[in-house]
Amino acid sequence: MLExxxxxxxxxRLKKLRALExxxxxxxxxxxxxxxxxxxxxxxxxxAEAQTEARPIQxxxxxxxxxxxxxxxxxxxHIQDRDGGLQLFFRVNDLGEEKMAELTxxxxxxxxxxxxxxxxxxKRGEVSLHVEDFKMLAKTLRPLPxxxxxxxxxxxxxxxxxxxxxxxxxxxxxxxxxNTEVQEIFKTRSATIRALQKFLDDRDFIEVETPILQPIYxxxxxxxxxxxxxxxxxxxxxxxSFELYLKRLLVGGLERVYEIGRDFRNEGVSYKHNPEFTQxxxxxxxxxxxxxxxxxxxxxxxxxxxxLGTTIVTFNGNEINLAPPWKRVELRQGILExxxxxINExxxxxxxxxxxxxxxxxxxxxxxxxxxIDTLIGDFLEPNFIQPTFLYNYPRDISPLAKSKPGDPMVVxxxxxxxxxxxxxxxxxxxxxxxxQEQRFIEMDRAYADDDEEQHxxxxxxxxxxxxxxxxxxxxxxxxDRLVMLFTGRRSIREVILFPHLRTQDSEA
RNA sequence: GGGCGUGUAGCUCAAUGGUAGAGCAGUGGCCUUUUAAGCCAUUGGUUCAGAGUUCGAGUCUCUGCACGCUCACCA
Numbered sequence: 001m002l003e004x005x006x007x008x009x010x011x012x013r014l015k016k017l018r019a020l021e022x023x024x025x026x027x028x029x030x031x032x033x034x035x036x037x038x039x040x041x042x043x044x045x046x047x048a049e050a051q052t053e054a055r056p057i058q059x060x061x062x063x064x065x066x067x068x069x070x071x072x073x074x075x076x077x078h079i080q081d082r083d084g085g086l087q088l089f090f091r092v093n094d095l096g097e098e099k100m101a102e103l104t105x106x107x108x109x110x111x112x113x114x115x116x117x118x119x120x121x122x123k124r125g126e127v128s129l130h131v132e133d134f135k136m137l138a139k140t141l142r143p144l145p146x147x148x149x150x151x152x153x154x155x156x157x158x159x160x161x162x163x164x165x166x167x168x169x170x171x172x173x174x175x176x177x178x179n180t181e182v183q184e185i186f187k188t189r190s191a192t193i194r195a196l197q198k199f200l201d202d203r204d205f206i207e208v209e210t211p212i213l214q215p216i217y218x219x220x221x222x223x224x225x226x227x228x229x230x231x232x233x234x235x236x237x238x239x240x241s242f243e244l245y246l247k248r249l250l251v252g253g254l255e256r257v258y259e260i261g262r263d264f265r266n267e268g269v270s271y272k273h274n275p276e277f278t279q280x281x282x283x284x285x286x287x288x289x290x291x292x293x294x295x296x297x298x299x300x301x302x303x304x305x306x307x308l309g310t311t312i313v314t315f316n317g318n319e320i321n322l323a324p325p326w327k328r329v330e331l332r333q334g335i336l337e338x339x340x341x342x343i344n345e346x347x348x349x350x351x352x353x354x355x356x357x358x359x360x361x362x363x364x365x366x367x368x369x370x371x372x373i374d375t376l377i378g379d380f381l382e383p384n385f386i387q388p389t390f391l392y393n394y395p396r397d398i399s400p401l402a403k404s405k406p407g408d409p410m411v412v413x414x415x416x417x418x419x420x421x422x423x424x425x426x427x428x429x430x431x432x433x434x435x436x437q438e439q440r441f442i443e444m445d446r447a448y449a450d451d452d453e454e455q456h457x458x459x460x461x462x463x464x465x466x467x468x469x470x471x472x473x474x475x476x477x478x479x480x481d482r483l484v485m486l487f488t489g490r491r492s493i494r495e496v497i498l499f500p501h502l503r504t505q506d507s508e509a
Numbered sequence: 510g511g512g513c514g515u516g517u518a519g520c521u522c523a524a525u526g527g528u529a530g531a532g533c534a535g536u537g538g539c540c541u542u543u544u545a546a547g548c549c550a551u552u553g554g555u556u557c558a559g560a561g562u563u564c565g566a567g568u569c570u571c572u573g574c575a576c577g578c579u580c581a582c583c584a
Contacts, residue, residue: 008553009519009535071547072540091541109534123542143534145520148545159533159545162520166576178520222583267583268510277584364581416584423584479584503575 009143013108017139020106027139032114034062038079038086042127045119057119061086061129062137064177065111067148070104076128079113080180087128088115094132103134110140110177144178169500185496188307189484193260195303196280196480203295205256205282210245212238212262216459219243219401223266225275238264242281243401243475247430248465250283250473258282260480271492272422275501278480285471288429289413292474293390296417296425297324300388300483307487314489315420318386322486326388326417329381334391335373338380343373343395347410370398385418394428400440400456402428403472417478419486425478432473434466 006014020027036044041059048054063079063086075090092100094117107113115134122128145162161179162168168175168182175182197207215234217224219241227236242259249257260280269275284292304311304322311323336342340359346352349369356363356372363375373395381391392415396404402412413429431437441463444456484496494500 007519012535067544069543069546070540071543074541074543076543076546078544087544089542093541122544124544126542126544128542143519145534148533150545159521164516164520164576166516167520169576220584263584265583268581270583271578273583279584426584477584482584 006141010141013139013141013143016106016108017141020136020139023102023106025102025106025136027136029135029137032062032137033060034081034114035060037061037083038063038081039083041086041119041129042084045121045127048119049121058116059119059129060114060116061088062114063112064140065107065109065113068107068109073100075100075103077113079115087122087126088113088131088134089120089122089128090131090134094130099133106136106139108140108143110142110144112137112140144174165494166502169494169502172498185484185488185490186498188488189496191307192303192484192487193480195306196260196299198306199299199302200256200258200282203256205258205284206254208246208249208254208257208259209261210239210242210249210259212264214239216457216461218457218459218462220263220265221398221456225264225266240265241477242279243477244459244462246281246283247470247473247475248462250285250430251465251468251470255285255471256282269501271494272482272485274481274493274497277493277497279477280480281475281477283430283473283475285473287474288472289392289415289427289474292427292476293328293392293415294324296427296476296478297322297326297388297390300478303483304487313486315486316491318420320387320420320486322388322419326390327385328390328392329385331373331377331391331393331395334381335376338384339376341376343376368397370395374398382418382423383421386421388417388419390415390417397443399428400444401431401437403431403433404436422482422485423479424482424486425476427474427476430470430473430475432466432470434463437466438463 003014017027036059038061041057041061044057044059048057061079061081063081065077066080066085067078069076073092077088077090078085079088090100090103095103113134114137115129115131117130117132120128120130148159150159162175168179176186201207213227213229213236215236217237217240220243222240224237224240227238228234229236240263242261242263246257246259258280260278262276263279264276265273266275267273284295287295301311301322301324304313311321313320313322332343339361341352341355343352346355346369349367349372352369352372353363353367356376361376361379363372367375377391385391393405393411394402394414394416396402396410396412399412399414402414405411405413415427416423417425417427431440441456441458445458481493481496485491485493488496490496
């Protein structure tokens with residue numbers, strides 16, 4: 001029972017709720033009204049103020065009570081609505097003893113109120129609503145964490161705010177209600193996705209949706225979640241990427257497609273990894289990875305400009321400029337300069353491993369050549385790519401869906417984009433030769449035969465699709481959560497996901 | 510999964526192994542232009558859970574749980 005979990009504070013509120021009902025007031029009325037948001041009301045008043053013979057601005061505002069200052073026959077409150085806050089001014093002369101008592105005896109911080117009246121300016125200069133009538137819209141039984149805002153020189157200083165990360169993520173509704181700057185993160189997130197969509201829509205891409213429940217997973221090297229369809233007696237995987245389905249659409253003649261959605265990877269959780277995360281992938285017929293590179297930097301800069309009004313962001317203490325062109329580093333050259341190893345001189349895993357050991361570089365024993373190169377990237381390059389950087393020309397054996405570089409069988413036309421020391425995107429000239437693709441699947445199978453984590457299952461229907469002919473194309477994937485981290489300057493992916501994954505608790509407080 | 514750290518009132522935090530406290534919030538008063546409103550009074554605790562050491566544990570030990578940081582794997 002909810003009521004049994006109530007603290008003393010909550011019991012006090014419950015008593016007020018009962019008292020409201022006893023007074024014939026519905027604490028949760030069905031109808032409500034909001035003629036102006038706080039900002040619209042304030043703007044309207046400020047406008048009218050500038051004119052001579054302005055008519056009074058009649059407003060019905062609605063929102064959550066964030067502060068309440070009772071002063072006997074006077075009262076001030078601030079309510080919070082979707083675009084800000086508004087001060088309410090109550091006076092017994094206007095409301096009468098009975099109505100005033102309703103406010104003082106039944107209302108608490110956190111309650112939703114609807115208030116009507118005219119806009120005015122207080123002696124201290126704050127544009128406020130002079131309340132003529134008000135009603136309870138929703139009684140709050142649990143107290144919101146007490147937070148008070150102090151304005152010093154225009155800066156808002158928040159006292160004793162809710163800061164425990166566990167409570168903030170587990171009860172995000174409280175976090176959002178109390179820490180309004182958290183709302184801004186998710187407004188930015190929403191705007192970012194809209195901007196990415198607009199950018200691609202304007203270039204004739206169509207947005208599609210492909211299966212999340214898949215009989216065969218693929219398109220990335222990751223462990224999947226497994227689920228089960230009861231009626232069909234069939235195990236299914238939650239997708240780890242969109243790639244193989246989107247390429248089927250290229251076969252079908254949809255030349256420019258993209259999808260924004262959720263991927264699921266059954267792996268470790270960290271400040272940049274959540275088990276489910278949002279990805280954008282696009283596939284572009286008659287393009288190659290160099291064209292994709294140019295489009296990608298343009299897209300990110302467009303989104304930044306549209307959402308933030310600038311291409312300059314601050315992340316982890318670094319000022320980062322997202323404006324194109326981004327730095328381009330050829331992988332072989334990059335590793336040579338950073339680690340002093342020329343990977344071309346080490347065509348086998350054994351040789352490369354020896355070169356790394358000679359330099360005391362840690363690595364997983366038994367790795368493939370590509371994996372070793374990946375280790376070098378992670379150790380020597382990725383952390384140093386603070387400004388946007390494309391690293392291009394990847395080893396073939398860790399890129400089973402990318403097309404080989406003409407004249408260089410060990411290398412594929414693939415690039416990854418890094419910003420703030422973090423991998424942000426991955427792209428390549430898409431392999432469209434069904435026979436080569438089959439060969440790659442077989443190679444992966446052989447190379448990782450002993451390693452369940454790296455299984456890359458053969459997708460026969462995908463090969464079948466390629467056999468019907470897929471136009472040459474460039475493909476691209478970007479982690480939307482990480483992009484939002486950059487745009488909002490948040491160092492943890494949990495800050496930009498509304499309900500990040502947490503372990504379950506036995507007893508919820 | 511490994512290492513380090515944290516867990517005390519609704520929130521933010523104190524408390525040499527010796528009576529668990531403060532501010533805000535709450536409750537009762539006073540207050541007709543306040544804005545971290547103010548003044549007076551006051552309530553509120555399974556100190557994450559369990560076991561142990563001790564005359565005595567919020568504090569020390571062990572186990573478990575959750576969260577954070579970090580390493581490994583991945584995006």
